[in-house]
Amino acid sequence: MQKLQISSNEVKLLDFGFLCVQEESAFKAILITRGRRSGTEHAVWLRAVYYNGKIYFSRRNADSDWLKNAKAAPQVKVVFEGKEYDGMASLVTDTKLAEKISELKYPGEERAHEARIVVEVEINNTEYKK
DSSP states (O other): OOEEEETTTTEEEEEETTEEEETTEEEEEEEEEEOTTTOSEEEEEEEEEEETTEEEEEESSSOOHHHHHHHHOOEEEEEETTEEEEEEEEEOOOHHHHHHHHHHHSTTSGGGGSOOEEEEEEESOSSOBO
């Protein structure tokens, strides 16, 4: 993992192989989980947040399959810009961190202040799979 600082505003970037994601930013990604019943891969487009070297996904409630799957089988994949990365998912229990992720995910929006269930994904590899 390589972090870069750029000019006076100190924007941090995470280098995932050939792609840079801006620190403290939201972006569209595919989260791939393993079905808790079927065992097959389940892919869903979500708005993700990159913060402090990790990728975060969130929901207002616990009803989604992707969330249930990530809790049951925490080895996940994250795909963005056509590149796939292995990761390990875990629930965020820190309320302050969950609030920060919501603020970054929905900047300036009313829903940024709603309580959310947040999943943290730590990327295991910085080399993407084709």
